[in-house]
Amino acid sequence: MMFFTKMLEFFAPAAHIPRLPAEKIPSLYRWMRWRILSTTFFGYAIFYIVRNNLPPVSKEMGAALCYDKSMMGTILAATALAYGIGKLIMGSVSDRSNPRVFMSFSLVLTAGLNFIFSASHSYYIHLFLWTLNGFVQGGGWGPCGRSMGHWFSLRERGTVFAFWNISHNAGGATAGILTAYVAQSWGWQSAFYVPGIIAMISAVILYFGLVDTPQSEGLPPIEDYKNDHAETNEEHEIELSTKELYVKYILNNKYLWLFAIANFFVYITRYSMLTWGPTYLKEVKGATLLDGGTSTMFIELSGIPSTLLIGWISDKCSGRRGMVSLLCMIPIFFAFLGIMLNPPGHLWIDMALLGIVGFFVYPPVMLLGVAALDLTSKKAVGTAAGFVGLFGYIGSMVQAQGIGYLAQNYGWPSVFYAILGCTVMAIIILSFTWKIKPRS
Numbered sequence: 001m002m003f004f005t006k007m008l009e010f011f012a013p014a015a016h017i018p019r020l021p022a023e024k025i026p027s028l029y030r031w032m033r034w035r036i037l038s039t040t041f042f043g044y045a046i047f048y049i050v051r052n053n054l055p056p057v058s059k060e061m062g063a064a065l066c067y068d069k070s071m072m073g074t075i076l077a078a079t080a081l082a083y084g085i086g087k088l089i090m091g092s093v094s095d096r097s098n099p100r101v102f103m104s105f106s107l108v109l110t111a112g113l114n115f116i117f118s119a120s121h122s123y124y125i126h127l128f129l130w131t132l133n134g135f136v137q138g139g140g141w142g143p144c145g146r147s148m149g150h151w152f153s154l155r156e157r158g159t160v161f162a163f164w165n166i167s168h169n170a171g172g173a174t175a176g177i178l179t180a181y182v183a184q185s186w187g188w189q190s191a192f193y194v195p196g197i198i199a200m201i202s203a204v205i206l207y208f209g210l211v212d213t214p215q216s217e218g219l220p221p222i223e224d225y226k227n228d229h230a231e232t233n234e235e236h237e238i239e240l241s242t243k244e245l246y247v248k249y250i251l252n253n254k255y256l257w258l259f260a261i262a263n264f265f266v267y268i269t270r271y272s273m274l275t276w277g278p279t280y281l282k283e284v285k286g287a288t289l290l291d292g293g294t295s296t297m298f299i300e301l302s303g304i305p306s307t308l309l310i311g312w313i314s315d316k317c318s319g320r321r322g323m324v325s326l327l328c329m330i331p332i333f334f335a336f337l338g339i340m341l342n343p344p345g346h347l348w349i350d351m352a353l354l355g356i357v358g359f360f361v362y363p364p365v366m367l368l369g370v371a372a373l374d375l376t377s378k379k380a381v382g383t384a385a386g387f388v389g390l391f392g393y394i395g396s397m398v399q400a401q402g403i404g405y406l407a408q409n410y411g412w413p414s415v416f417y418a419i420l421g422c423t424v425m426a427i428i429i430l431s432f433t434w435k436i437k438p439r440s
Helices: 002-010 022-049 055-065 069-094 099-119 123-137 141-151 154-164 166-186 190-209 222-226 233-237 242-251 254-284 289-316 321-341 347-374 378-409 412-431
Strands: none
Touching: 022 099, 022 141, 022 154, 022 166, 022 190, 055 069, 055 166, 055 254, 055 289, 069 099, 069 123, 069 141, 069 254, 069 378, 099 123, 099 141, 099 190, 141 154, 141 378, 154 166, 154 289, 154 347, 166 190, 166 254, 166 289, 166 347, 242 378, 254 289, 254 321, 254 347, 254 378, 254 412, 289 321, 289 347, 321 347, 321 412, 347 378, 378 412
16 A cells, blocks of 8 residues: 555646746647647557567467467467556556656556567566566556546547547557568567667657646646536546546446447457467468568558548547447458458458458547547546456457467367457447437
8 A cells, every 4th residue: 555655656647837828828738739649649659569569470489489379369368458457557547647757657667578578488477577568558548548638628539539549550550560570580589679679768758748737737727728618627627536436437337338348349359350360361371471560550550541530420420439339340340251251362352351440440449438538537537448448458358368269279260250259249239329429
């Protein structure tokens, strides 16, 4: 308890300062909003290159160290569960922390774990280190959510988060092609050394680039600036206790539970080919190491235009994130069906279909997170997103372990039957969210 208290003091939010003169507020607010958006975008993309750097080289690492698919699947599954737990716990801490300190510190820790991981050759050490990395990675989203919740109003979240969410794609695409390239040039260990170095440099940029709330910069709260009083100012600005965060705003929120359960199945569809796609294409479709990294890039980059477009559409649909997410899941089902039926020798078709998966899966990933913010206070955004994200990463854990097991024991066709089933389940659950809008 003493350690936890000291940690909260170290990460404590920045104090409010006196309000600046009225004539200085508009220009400074515009600049600071752009600064927050661009810096969190950059920072979260960097978190991806020190988390998604294992799947592109999992086959090569496994071959070098005699790890089979089941062993690699266990590492990926444990990491996904740890990330989900970390996103919830670290999210609740980040709700009461200064983002510039919390986010940069978390990035330094994950970089250090990458360095140690690359220097190790024991399976159980690798399992422990990458699981711990998953937990530490939970410190990435929360500070971004806190920053965005304080600097952007409720009515612009769909559009703004659509742009910000591209950081997932930018980081994921960079991780895929970067790790494949450096591993092909210098061996699988470089896939962890090089991203770790990049992350260390980026942590310094985050520390000097981020700020905390508008009030800590002498500016009014976003509700006053945007004249968006969906909630009272008092509710907006009171820092919440741990009990209030979890009980009032999370566990008693029935709509949040619904989006969380839906997220479980959405994340299985999201991560199935990001985690196992490179291995599947190498073993079944004759792809090279670089082809496998390129497939990851196809998935990630395809999500950029759709995330921007569909985030904006969700705002125009009165914030009905569940309805829009459901419509996105339907073409994903047919894309996975096409990949399963496409015979070897037509790799370009697989790449195109993976692009379709990426195009349609990233909007629901973004929108379900935004829905969590819509349904709670801005003082609880990290915890709410962590709760919904926990279910998502339990789904990621299930697919990582389950796909490895199914592929090892029953072959790749069984994997695709499972993915198709989960896609149908996501559609069914999301149908119950069809009419849900942001609380007012």
